[in-house]
Amino acid sequence: MEIILNNRNESLEADQLTINELLAVKNFTFKMLVVKVNGELVRRRDFDSATVKDGDDVMVLHLITGG
Amino acid sequence: MTLPEQISNYLKQFTVGIAGCGGLGSNCAVALARVGIGRLIIADFDIVTEQNLNRQYYFHDQIGRLKVHALRDNIQRINPDVVVKAFDMKLCVSDVIELFSGCNVIVEAFDKAEMKQMIIETVLTKMQPKPLVVGVGMAGWGKSTIIGARNSGNLFICGDEVSEVSDELPVLAPRVGMVANMQANEVLEILLKDFRPSN
Structure with missing residues (x-):
């Protein structure tokens, strides 16, 4: 499938x-x-059930201590 | 009116919430005060320490004072027209909603990753379409060019997204100042979207 991950095109085998x-897979x-995913926050408890499929726009943000 | 005066005049109508008054929050608040933001709602539970002075917008004679009170004083010495509401508290989900629901933009300026996650989840699930500007990754020194800004809908992300604070990598004035001012710059971009100068 082809997705957008953090504003970049990504090809994934699955x-x-x-x-x-x-x-x-992406080492986060x-x-x-x-x-x-597509503008909607995915809750952590749904990480094993919510899916990403062809054409989806995905944003992943690492939260880093400091500020 | 000069253009900076027009901008300042236009910004008077807006309120910005600042969650956390450390390196990000204190510097971001001061930048917004200088350009003439109307109201700032600031929240933090901490006091100023000597160790804070290497990056946070406080002065040596403010050590021991509540950050929100010291920051309110500093803002008003810079621009007495800014209305500052100061809240001495550690924010939880319901506080974020209550304190910041009337703001045009919220700035996330916490230290801890857990708190950053809390406010992002709260604003994205309970306060849409409120814009939220977060600061992620600014420890250390150098590497100016990896600091950036991006957005996903109403979530605006400033920082290098990789440099975590540690014993070997402290947070220092230049880089946290860059990210804090970048956050203020994102706030301006959001608020000045419909601004049209007159001549």
């Missing part, structure tokens, strides 16, 4: 991935993060 699978390893 036709569909859960949020947790996508995070693993931080504990604290925020995910939006």
Whole structure:
């Protein structure tokens, strides 16, 4: 599938991935993060059930201490 | 009126919420006060310490004071026209909604990643379409060019998104100041969207 991940085009082998699978594939390893799919926030408890499919626009933000 | 006066005059109608008054919040608030924002709602539970002075907009003679009170004084010394509402509290979800629902834009200026996550989830799920400007990744020094800004809908992200504070990588004035001012710059872009100068 083709998705947009953080404003860049990404080609992934799978036709569909859960949020947790996508995070693993793309090496997002931080504990604290925020995910939006097509503009909607995905709650952490839904990371194993919510899916990303062809054409989706995904934003992943690592939350980093400091400020 | 000169253009800066027109901008200042236009900005008087707006209220900005600043969640946290450390390196990001204090510097961002001062930048917004200088350009003439109408109202600032600032919240923090901490006091000024000597260790804060390497990056936060406080003075040596303010050590021991509540940050929100010291920052209100500093803002009003710079621009007495800014109305400052100061809240001495550690924010939870319901506080964020209550304090900031009347703001035109909210600035996330917390230190801890957990708090950043809390306010992002709160604003994105309970306060849409309120714009939220967050600061993520500014520890250390150098690497000016990896600091950037991007947005996803009404979530605006400033910072390098990688530099986490640690014993080896402290937060210092230049980089946190860059991100804080970048946040203020995003706020201006949002608020000045419909501004038209007259001549």
